[in-house]
Amino acid sequence: MGRGIAKSGRYVTAKEPIPHEWDARHLRLAVSAAxxxxxxxxxxxxxxxxxxxxxxxxxxxxxxxxxxxxxxxxxxxxxxxxxxxxxxxxxxxxxxxxxxxxxxxxxxxxxxxxxxxxxxxxxxxxxxxxxxxxVTGRKQAEEGHELLAGEMSHRVKNLLAIASGLTAITSRSAVSAEDMAHDLTARLTALGRAHDLVRPLPHDQGSAALLGDLISVLLAPYDDPGAFSGRIRVAVERMGVGERAATGLALVIHELATNSVKYGALSEGAGTLDVTSATEGDTITVTWIERGGPVVDAPEAPSGFGSNLVKRTVSGQLGGAIDYDWSEGGVIVTLKMDRQRLAR
Structure with missing residues (x-):
């Protein structure tokens, strides 16, 4: 006898009719439940x-x-x-x-x-x-996994590029191998603390940080303690950033800093970065100005994963927009955000 379902001490094979207990009403209930x-x-x-x-x-x-x-x-x-x-x-x-x-x-x-x-x-x-x-839920989960995999791959590549850039920055100010090892370790440790801000915080921590503190912590690994100390200047208004917005903003700042270390002002010893803010109504505008780096040109290729991730984060999480000005002296990034979104 073929395989089937055990019932009353015997097997009901696939060729046998459905037992009378399974009427159309039961089948309809099963179909509806599924x-x-x-x-x-x-x-x-x-x-x-x-x-x-x-x-x-x-x-x-x-x-x-x-x-x-x-x-x-x-x-x-x-x-x-x-x-x-x-x-x-x-x-x-x-x-x-x-x-x-x-x-x-x-x-x-x-x-x-x-x-x-x-x-x-x-x-x-x-x-x-x-x-x-x-199957909407399953497809959304698959898309989320693909986005996460792409983001993780992007971050790993960026971290390798950042490590290389930090090594070059540290070597310019170190006077010995021991000094270089000490400074580089400190920078990488600071980078680890900054990287923690690019993920959600526990809900019991309340507001994540002040805007200026958040940006300063994220940029600290890239500042130079040597001859060019203080080349990164942050002067923004005093306001709290909510825990939900902190992850998105940290991701944006982290991406801008990564690009600067790879291609912009922070890749040069004499390069500087100024981050300021201004408020108009319900909008806060953070301006990122790079100077003293290599000549930069607007990218000709379509936006990469990092740029698309930043745009999606700014528009979706922060209720704003981001604009790039590829000026002769260095890139200027204008980040407009909704104040209420930023405070959540």
């Missing part, structure tokens, strides 16, 4: 019939049937041709298939997984059957 939407596709007329869950999933009022073309109008434009081709090919697919795509429900984007069996398996009266499943 969040599954049922569909039937009449392959000759291209008519789709869905249950109430299916129409709810697509954000449509219930009716007896809907055409595939009508459903296609709600598929994300970037996925529409692919989904049409996938459905057309399903009848030739051997075995089970699964196609994931995005649909537009008003301003909301949902991820749908369409599943069924191809090669006309199980077709009844020219009608094929399958399910729709809302």
């Amino acid at each position: 969040g599954v939407a049922l569909w039937a596709w009449e392959v000759d007329t291209d008519q789709f019939t869905m249950d109430a869950r299916g129409f709810e999933l697509w954000g449509l009022p219930w009716r007896r049937s809907v055409t595939f073309e009508e459903l296609s109008a709600h598929i994300h434009p970037a996925d529409r041709d692919r989904v049409r081709a996938a459905f057309a090919a399903t009848r030739a697919v051997l075995g089970y298939y699964e196609t994931d795509f995005r649909i537009m429900v008003g301003s909301e984007i949902r991820w749908i997984s369409a599943r069924g069996q191809g090669e006309d398996a199980g077709i009844v009266g020219r009608t094929m059957f399958g399910i729709f499943l809302d």
